[in-house]
Amino acid sequence: MAVGLGPMSTLHPVPGFELGIASAGIKRPGRKDIVVMRCAEGSTVAGVFTTNAFCAAPVILARKRFLGPVRYLLTNTGNANAGTGEAGLANATRTCAKLAELAGVPENAVLPYSTGVIGEPLPVEKIEAALPAALASLSVDNWADAAAGIMTTDTLPKGASRQFQHDGVTITVTGISKGAGMIKPNMATMLGYIATDAKVAQGVLQDLLRDAANKSFNRITIDGDTSTNDCCMLVATGQAALPEITAASGALFAALKQAVLEVSMELAQAIVRDGEGATKFVTVQVNGGATHQECLDVGYAVSHSPLIKTALFASDPNWGRILAAVGRAGVPELDVSLIDVYLDDVCIASRGGRAASYTEDQGAKVMAQEEITIRIDLGRGTCSETIWTTDLSHEYVKINAEYRT
Template identity: 80%
Template sequence: MAVGLGPLPTLHPVKGFELGIASAGIKRPGRKDVVVMRCAEGSRVAGVTTTNAFCAAPVLITRERMAGNVRYLLTNTGNANAGTGADGLANARRTTENLAALVEVTPDQILPFSTGVIGEPLPVDKIVAALPQALADLREDNWAQAAEGIMTTDTLPKGASRQFEFDGVTVTVTGISKGAGMIRPNMATMLGYIATDACVSRDVLQALVADAANKSFNRITIDGDTSTNDCCMLIATGQCGLPEINAAAGEQFHLLKQAVLDVFMEVAQAIVRDGEGATKFVTVQVNGGGKPQECLDVGYAVAHSPLIKTALFASDPNWGRILAAVGYAGVPQLDVSKIDVFLGEVCIASQGGRAASYTEEQGSAVMAREEITIRIELGRGEFSETIWTTDLSHEYVKINAEYRT
């Protein structure tokens, strides 16, 4: 059940960026599972990728080619092409070589992406056979269909779009994402594609995608597992007609930065809302840290605790589990007498124990909500961090137990 996630919003076309969708039947006949994206000549592409040492073959190739003259992005679902060794690299290259021949570019102008089951050989012939269909489908207004085409265990497509005006010109930022399990992007089976028709230098674009991903995709977690295939790409086609943004300064840059961050945040949080088996959308806010990393360590300790996540699923205000997670987060010389913990607006623990005003009825009322905030005040400094996560339900276990069947 997707928590607070409804139909896709309006996804505005981005000038110079087209998307085409096809069915290769990788896992099931008739399912949309191949997406080709075409960038206008002169587009700049930047991105962040998984830190998993067992990263998938397409991730390795994308890293090699990303700084070049990228014209196409090729995505398949149903097969991750990870844990496949030299054969996996060769297979990923074959898909880009076949696409290159069809569109008359060089293979190094194509970035491959895969998502799905790890350790299985990539069905190259099926993907190649679907390429003409995807190319024939290329359109600038195909974002919603592409959002479906990159799904795996997702229950709903995910997308967001923003527009702003500068010097009388409308600039568009639109993006889609996929992911519902094996989610702890750490850049960063999560994929994200965001495009804008702004003209942005490569250096500024890379800094922008790194910053936006760090504030969004790098602050979500469903199960604490960093995928082998995580990639988030930001494409600037330069087709809006405005001068190039070549420095992280000025009104146009700041307007673009805010629009990009809004889209990143929306599609990243959509992944959490559609977490496998999720019934709760949980915000873990940690304030008063002496360092940002202290806040993150505490936040992730709470967000990853199976005991806390199962209590959230049961709507059980078992606040002792939260205190325990804060205590083992590894913050040095933590003074528990300075820590306050809140469920929503209710203070549940203060000065090392149960808050004097707290009642079980108050905690139960908060835990019964679909959207819950756990706020932790460390009382050590001025830094704050926020992480978004889910509960852990019977359905999560069922989905992942049956994933390959």
């Protein structure tokens, strides 16, 4: 059951960006598992990609092509086309070539994306057969259907949208994402697609996406596994009647940056709320670090600890597990006498041991909540970082044990 995640709010159409959905039946007959997205001619595209050395064939192609003129994004679910070697790369290239042929665009103008089981051959013929239907269904109003079409083990589709006014012109930023397991960021994580009708120079757009990803998708983790297929794309169609943004400055850029960050943050947190088997949405705040990296090291040590995650699932305020994780995070010359640890506003540890004011009943009340904040004050400096994660439940094990059956 997704934690605090309900139906998507309104996803505003983005002029110059259309989405089409079709069924290839890759894993289940009739399941809508192909999504085609069409970008207006002249759009600029930014992308961040997995750093996993076994990156999937579609990642290799998309990373090579996204700086050129891009017209179509092609996504399939049910098969990751990862760990498939040269044959996988040839298959990804072939599906792009088929879509390019049908759409009448150069092959390099098509970017591929895949998600699903690793190590199995891509069912090229099924995908090719579904492409005409996907093209026929292209519409600016298909965001919600596309959000459902890219799901794998997700229980709910994920989307977010913002609009703002500049000089009397409405600018839209809308995005969708998928992901529920194999989530540990190392660029962005999962698959994510965000579009805006602003006109933005590619270099500015790339920096904008990288910054947004680092504050959102790169601050979530469910199980500590970085996927072979992670990609997040930001498309600027340039259809709004405003000047091109050519520098990271000015009121228009600031408003666009805020909208992209808000959409990215909502999508990233939705992935955590829909984490496989999750019953808790957990915010890990690390304050008072000497560097941002040591804050992240502590945050991930806590977020990835199976002992902490199972205690969260059991609603057990076993605060000693938190102290142990902080202590093994690798922070040099860590003075534990300066560290305070909180569950929400309840101080559980101070000056190297149990807080004098803490009672087990206080901790149990916080741990019984669906949403919990673990706050760690290191007392070393002024840097802070926040990570969002989940508990670890029986259902997570069941989902992943039965993933291929």
